[in-house]
Amino acid sequence: MKKQRPVNLELSTIRFPAAAISSILHRVSGVIMLGGVGFLVWALATSLQSAEGFALVQDLLTGFVAKFIAWGILTALGYHLLAGVRHMVMDLGHWEELDSGRISAQAVFVLAILVSILVGVWLW
Structure with a gap:
């Protein structure tokens, strides 16, 4: 069985639309927040253990x-x-067209x- 499909192996020529980039970055930001929660929980636990732990966290959090x-x-x-919020509005049936999806994704980029x-x- 021979499949005659166009194959594009040069990844640098593929252009994602703004809505796709927005969706991918939404997932990436979720992963970043998940990793950041570990740091924040550690800082909270250490600062609540003792006065020395609080001073340690305070010194760490004042650095660059x-x-x-x-x-x-x-x-x-x-x-x-x-x-x-953009995804929830889209789930309600708004901004589902290509133009409104592109504009809302670009608005999210600017606001971010x-x-x-x-x-x-x-x-700072």
């Missing part, structure tokens, strides 16, 4: 690396919330960038 990690977690949370900037200003 910890602020960068917190910025990444909060940026992922912001994007995940925005994209989640603004949230990321605001979180960075708030942290």
Whole structure:
């Protein structure tokens, strides 16, 4: 049985639409938040154990690396919330056409960038 299908093996020529990128990034942000929860739970548990543990966590969270990690977690949370609202609106039957899906995905990208900037200003 010979299948005569077009085969495109050059991955650099494949272009995903904005809605597909938005959906993929929604999943990636969920994974980032899941990893970040481990760090946050550790910080909470350590800070509640003793005064020394609280001082340790306080010292760690005032450093650049910890602020960068917190910025990444909060940026992922912001994007995940925005994209989640977009997906829920689509589940209600709106924004299901190609143009409205593309526009809503682009709006999520712009809003996520603004949230990321605001979180960075708030942290630093």
